[in-house]
Amino acid sequence: MNKGILYMIIAGFLFASMNVFVKMLPNIPAVEIVFFRSLISFIMSFAYLKYVGVPVLGNNKKLLIARGAVGAVALTMYFYTLQNIPLASAVTMQFLSPIFTSILGVFIVREKVHPKQWIFYVMAFAGLIIIQGFDPRISIQMFIIGISSSIFAGLAYNIIRKINKTEHPLVIVFYFPLVTTPLTGLYSAFNWVMPVGSEWLILLAIGVLTQFAQYFMTMSYQSEDLSKVASLKYLTIIYAIGFGYVFFDETYNWIVFSGIGLILTGVILNVWFKNKLSKVNR
Secondary structure (H helix, E strand, O other): OOHHHHHHHHHHHHHHHHHHHHHOOOOOOHHHHHHHHHHHHHHHHHHHHHHHOOOOOOOOHHHHHHHHHHHHHHHHHHHHHHHHOOHHHHHHHHOOHHHHHHHHHHHHOOOOOOHHHHHHHHHHHHHHHHHHHHOOOOOHHHHHHHHHHHHHHHHHHHHHHHHOOOOOHHHHHHHHHHHHHHHHHHHHHHOOOOOOOOHHHHHHHHHHHHHHHHHHHHHHHHHOOHHHHHHHHHHHHHHHHHHHHHHHOOOOOHHHHHHHHHHHHHHHHHHHHHHHHHHHOO
16 A cells, blocks of 8 residues: 555544544543643654754744644634534534635635635535534534634634745644643633543543644655545544444434535545646646
8 A cells, every 4th residue: 555545544543533532531621631632742742853953943933823823722622522512523524624724715825716616615514504404413502613613723724824835844733732732721720620540541642642643644745645645534534433433322314424425525526626726737
């Protein structure tokens, strides 16, 4: 098997496993989970940057800090949805972020959106409406939080697009925990829920799994053409459906499955079409 494809499959499995562990901590506030995840990532990222000799502070500090702050909001909202709605639904809603990345990119990086892409956007949003409308486990509040998470993630990706030519990729990765750790730590200090027993190990696993998942995803992008491996990220949905059934006894009716399918189809077609346009314009 191609190394790039194998790395992405591993990354998807690790991210999916991390999602399961987050859902196993319903009594720990999402902000606190993000704090532990960021603290572990901060330590591992800082150590690796020092090891490879890359300056840790970067050049465009304002945008790097903004990326970290926006990412912190997105991740906290995402973890909150993981804790409160079915696993696959939370993951699927988060995968709308490429759609919001494109839409926000029109205003932030002057990205041009082809008319055909709006068809894919409508497909994805139609699927979203189906999921919310036909799954009583997803309240309007959770629906809004899930969508907001994707919007903030899309904003974070656009900030990365503005700085990726001037900043080392490892520095961009490092700034997320650099900003997120003190922000979530300050909030958690006043709203602390003490983990007990195995919850400490689960929190540690969340941080370590995320770090290795990001490593394998980066390796995948470096080993293979982006258009060939990007769509493999959506295997996480399959993992989420399986893990949700095995660990949390979550099932879906065929209408909700069709909504999930519409979202995935719209997002994947949008990614495929953008890759196709970029090749034509080279």
